[in-house]
Amino acid sequence: MTTFEYVLSSTDRPVGIVTLNRPRQLNALAGPLMEELVAALEEHEADPSIRALVITGGSSVFAAGADLKEMADASAVDMLVRNRIGLWDRIKRVSKPVIAAVAGYALGGGCELAMLCDIIVAAENARFGQPEINVGLMPGAGGTARLTRTVGKFVAMDLVLTGRMLSAEDAFRYGLAARVVPAELVLEEAVRLGKELAAKPPISVRLAKEAVTRSFEGRVDDGIELERKQFYLLFATQDAHEGMHAFVEKRQPQYEGH
Amino acid sequence: MSDEAVLTERHEGVLTITLNQPTRLNALSTAMLAGLTDAVRAAERDAAVRAIVLTGAGSAFSSGADITEFDFSSNGPPAVGDSLRTRINPLILRMRSLEKPLLAAVNGVAAGAGLSLALACDLRYAAESARLVVVFVRIGLVPDAGALFFLPRLLGPGKSLELAWLGDPLGAKDAYDLGLLNSVVPDGQVVSHTQEVAARLARGPATAIALIKRAINQSHELPLERVLDLEASYQTIAARDPSFAEGVAAFREKRPARFG
Numbered sequence: 108m109t110t111f112e113y114v115l116s117s118t119d120r121p122v123g124i125v126t127l128n129r130p131r132q133l134n135a136l137a138g139p140l141m142e143e144l145v146a147a148l149e150e151h152e153a154d155p156s157i158r159a160l161v162i163t164g165g166s167s168v169f170a171a172g173a174d175l176k177e178m179a180d181a182s183a184v185d186m187l188v189r190n191r192i193g194l195w196d197r198i199k200r201v202s203k204p205v206i207a208a209v210a211g212y213a214l215g216g217g218c219e220l221a222m223l224c225d226i227i228v229a230a231e232n233a234r235f236g237q238p239e240i241n242v243g244l245m246p247g248a249g250g251t252a253r254l255t256r257t258v259g260k261f262v263a264m265d266l267v268l269t270g271r272m273l274s275a276e277d278a279f280r281y282g283l284a285a286r287v288v289p290a291e292l293v294l295e296e297a298v299r300l301g302k303e304l305a306a307k308p309p310i311s312v313r314l315a316k317e318a319v320t321r322s323f324e325g326r327v328d329d330g331i332e333l334e335r336k337q338f339y340l341l342f343a344t345q346d347a348h349e350g351m352h353a354f355v356e357k358r359q360p361q362y363e364g365h
Numbered sequence: 366m367s368d369e370a371v372l373t374e375r376h377e378g379v380l381t382i383t384l385n386q387p388t389r390l391n392a393l394s395t396a397m398l399a400g401l402t403d404a405v406r407a408a409e410r411d412a413a414v415r416a417i418v419l420t421g422a423g424s425a426f427s428s429g430a431d432i433t434e435f436d437f438s439s440n441g442p443p444a445v446g447d448s449l450r451t452r453i454n455p456l457i458l459r460m461r462s463l464e465k466p467l468l469a470a471v472n473g474v475a476a477g478a479g480l481s482l483a484l485a486c487d488l489r490y491a492a493e494s495a496r497l498v499v500v501f502v503r504i505g506l507v508p509d510a511g512a513l514f515f516l517p518r519l520l521g522p523g524k525s526l527e528l529a530w531l532g533d534p535l536g537a538k539d540a541y542d543l544g545l546l547n548s549v550v551p552d553g554q555v556v557s558h559t560q561e562v563a564a565r566l567a568r569g570p571a572t573a574i575a576l577i578k579r580a581i582n583q584s585h586e587l588p589l590e591r592v593l594d595l596e597a598s599y600q601t602i603a604a605r606d607p608s609f610a611e612g613v614a615a616f617r618e619k620r621p622a623r624f625g
Contacts, residue, residue, distance in 0.1 A: 231579070276586070289579075289595075291602045 109150060113140035116147040121158040122301035123151030124294070126165060133171035134164045136216040138191050140174075145197045152201050158305035158312075160201065161297045162224060163208035166290045169233070170217030175242060179351040183343035192248045192335055198223050199320075202313050204304045208297035209233045210290045214272070219248040222257065222283075225316055228300060229275040229284035230293040238270035243350025243362065247338030252330035256323055257283050371400030372422070373407075378415035378567030379560055380408050387423025392431040393478050395452070401482075402456045409463055415567035417463075418559050419486055420470035421479075429477025429500060449509055453478065457511040460485045461582060464575040466566045470559035471537075471546070476500045481510030484519070487578060488562065489546045492555040496534040497545060503532040518585060519544055570608030570624045 108116055115126040125147045127134040134140075144162070151157045164170050178186070198205070198220075207213075207221040210230035218235050221227050229235075237250045245251065246267060255263040258281040266273065278284040288296040304312060324331075341347045346362045353360035372383040382404045384391035391397065408414045421427055435443040460467055460482075469475075469483040471491035476498040483489050483497075491497075499516070501508045508516065508529050516525040520543055528535065537549045550558045566574060576599040584592050603609060608624045615622035 289576075289598050289602060292598055296598075 109146065111143040111147060113137070114143045114147050116150065118151075118154075118157065119298050119302075120156055121305040122298050123148075123154065123157040123160045124298065125151070125160065125162050127163070127170055128165075130165065130168065132174070133168045133212065134217070135172060135174040136170050136220065137174035137177055138189075141191065141194055145194055148198060148201055148205070152203060158203060158309060159301035160203055160205045161208055161294065161301050162205060162220070163294050163297065164210065164217075166210045166230065166293060167232075168211035169207070169209040169213040170220055171212045172215030172217055172238070173247075175351045175354050178342075179348060179355055181342055183339050183341070186339040186342045192338075195219075195223060195248050202316070204301070204312060204316055206297045206301055206304075208293045209235075209284070210293045212236075212272075215239050215246065215250070216248055219246060219250045219253070222253040223249060225320070226300065227278070227284045228286050228288060228293060228297045229278055230290035231275050231287060232290045233275040233278065233284065233287075234272040235278050235283060236270060236272035237267050238272075240268060241270045241350065241360075242354045243344065243347040243360065244341050245334075245338060247335060249331050249334070251334050252324075252327045254283075255330075256327055257281065369400065370394065370396040371404050373404050375414060376560070377564065378413065379418060379563040380404075380411075380414040380416075381418045381420065381556070381560065382408070384419075384421040384427050387421070387425070389431070390425035390428035390474065391421040391423070391479065392428050392433075393453075393482075394431040394434065397431075398452045398456065402459070405456065405459050405463065408465065409459070414465065415571055416466045416468065416563035418468050418470050418556070418563050419482065420472050420556050420559070423473070425473040425479075426469070426471045426475040426495065427479025427482060428474060429479040429481075432504070445506070445509075453510045457481070457485045461511075464578065465571075466563065466574060466578065468559050468563050468566075470556045471495045471497070472555050474498065474534075477508075478510040478512075481508070481512040481515070484515035484545075485511050488559075490548055490550055490555055490559045490562070491537040491540065491546050492552045493537055493549055494552050495537045495555075497537075497540045498532065498534045499528040500532050502530060568624065570603075570606065570612065570622075572606040572608060573603045576603055 113129050115128045117124045125144060129135065129140060148160060151160050205224040207224035207227045209221050209227055211232055212234050213221045214236045215238055218237055237246045237254065239245050251267055254266060262281060275284060275287045279287045345365055349362060350360045370386055372385045374381050384397060386394065386397060408417050437443065467486045469486035469489045471483050471489060472495065473492065474496050475483045477500045480497050480499060499508055499512060524543060537546065540546050541549045580595055580599055611624060612622045
């Protein structure tokens with residue numbers, strides 16, 4: 108198994124486990140980390156002894172969003188050309204069930220990464236949110252589309268426009284988290300669930316996953332595509348750069364409306 | 366006496382937090398709330414602190430909101446809602462989610478939000494002469510700082526409404542009979558008594574004690590199936606803690622357990 112710098116890849120056969128491992132950066136989803144995450148998932152996908160996958164960030168933080176330092180000075184053209192979020196599509200192509208074991212913050216890209224998984228197991232201390240609005244942006248990796256499908260338009264709108272966070276219990280009530288467990292056991296419970304899925308007939312699991320995903324996303328793909336363009340377009344605004352810089356510099360942003 | 370609004374003193378595993386503006390009956394001024402929030406936050410992080418006692422200096426526990434801070438002179442009524450959201454609600458949530466026992470030693474009057482602070486603690490001991498007052502209605506306000514969560518859970522709706530509508534003071538004995546207090550202690554002994562209970566908890570198995578608080582605080586909101594599942598999960602965690610092996614060994618050897 109490959110050794111990575113920003114993620115840890117391990118197995119508890121037949122479950123493959125990928126742990127985001129930049130805790131000091133709250134597992135910010137920087138480009139190199141995402142590349143390693145995708146590579147690790149694909150390695151497990153290719154391993155016939157692995158039947159289910161778990162993505163986790165440990166027992167205190169899942170992922171607190173994108174790496175704003177990386178993007179703060181990017182132009183809309185840079186963002187579009189780099190198309191970093193395009194990489195995320197490869198996670199969607201994993202055919203084995205992927206379980207998110209979420210403890211602590213799953214914010215912005217972190218929440219979107221969790222929603223890209225098939226089942227979310229939330230720790231009691233999990234907090235879900237799309238706070239991009241507070242830095243002059245909006246969700247860019249499926250957040251608006253998948254959250255809307257999951258919690259409904261009106262709650263999604265509240266979350267996306269205010270950036271407020273949902274507790275684990277609220278996430279459970281709204282159907283975002285399938286289970287709530289103590290933080291100390293979140294990975295263990297996710298692996299246990301993975302083993303349960305691994306014991307099911309693999310072709311059924313694979314086709315059922317595809318069917319549920321298709322009906323969940325269906326024409327939502329249009330939404331996701333639009334969302335990505337809008338997200339990149341925001342990099343043409345000064346407010347987005349002001350918002351990200353203010354965040355990195357730990358000061359209040361001053362928005363000008365352009 | 367120090368002029369700090371909030372004093373803290375640790376003795377072994379027990380931290381005592383004292384509201385310290387006795388001449389103002391420990392009203393919850395901005396300085397008092399900031400000091401209390403800092404003290405709770407520090408206690409949360411300090412591994413040496415295993416139980417916390419909250420009390421007041423002088424004759425009062427706390428008389429509640431600092432009404433001298435209500436400003437009617439500028440435009441419109443005072444923004445009490447905003448003030449609650451920014452200064453008090455996060456403190457109440459922090460007290461409730463603190464993974465260590467928090468005990469109120471109610472040495473004197475606990476009124477309004479001062480009473481709410483005591484209610485947000487896990488256990489409450491009061492001096493015989495202490496009085497509890499859900500006072501808000503007497504100045505035309507509604508109970509806040511968690512009182513509307515804690516009172517009905519402790520007393521049921523009928524008694525909660527009576528206290529909140531009439532705003533009459535409740536003596537310690539009556540408060541005990543209603544279930545608002547864990548016990549009533551002779552005047553002058555309430556702090557030491559509460560510290561003794563806290564010291565017992567501080568010597569107990571910390572993980573189990575924290576999990577018990579977490580579970581009991583959730584159990585009102587969950588169906589039986591979820592609570593049963595929660596118990597199984599928490600028991601899994603507790604059983605992995607060295608305290609479990611020590612507890613069983615001590616029981617077998619007929620000696621007191623020594624929890625780390």
